[in-house]
Amino acid sequence: MSQLKFFVGTFKCNGHALPSTVNPSGRRPIERTITGKMDLDNFFLFMRMDDEKTNENPKPIRGNWQLTYDGNKENFIAIWTDNLGRWFPQTSIGWEKDVIAFTGAFMLNDKKGVVRDTITKKSEREMVFTVDLQSGSSWVPFLELDCRK
Numbered sequence: 001m002s003q004l005k006f007f008v009g010t011f012k013c014n015g016h017a018l019p020s021t022v023n024p025s026g027r028r029p030i031e032r033t034i035t036g037k038m039d040l041d042n043f044f045l046f047m048r049m050d051d052e053k054t055n056e057n058p059k060p061i062r063g064n065w066q067l068t069y070d071g072n073k074e075n076f077i078a079i080w081t082d083n084l085g086r087w088f089p090q091t092s093i094g095w096e097k098d099v100i101a102f103t104g105a106f107m108l109n110d111k112k113g114v115v116r117d118t119i120t121k122k123s124e125r126e127m128v129f130t131v132d133l134q135s136g137s138s139w140v141p142f143l144e145l146d147c148r149k
Helices: 002-007
Strands: 009-017 028-039 044-051 062-070 075-082 087-092 099-108 111-123 126-135 138-148
Touching (some): 002 028
Antiparallel strands (some): 009 028, 075 087, 087 099
């Protein structure tokens, strides 16, 4: 779990949702606050994500991302839940240099999909958070955020 301590604290993020089948209306700005804290005797990292409501983002996402380590499978497990009623599990092998990615299957509008959340550490106080959706055999960018503590 010590690998996840980077996420403890509050990040202010700015970026964009990108045009996709999930976001057919096109590119729109996103402002997000991510608050991370260790929980349940440091066995879980709890991350709360709250998008700001703006004219360009009238239905902001609010979600919880709970992460832990599975010693039996030797990987990280994440569970995403949000204000759209979605939930899905993800897994990660952990950090590879300054990048950690979580991938998992999810349902969206009664269709199955695969999502990948990738965090690139730029410094001890900065990260880039991207979300990609799988379309066939390729990945399509969905969200890009620059975040600072």
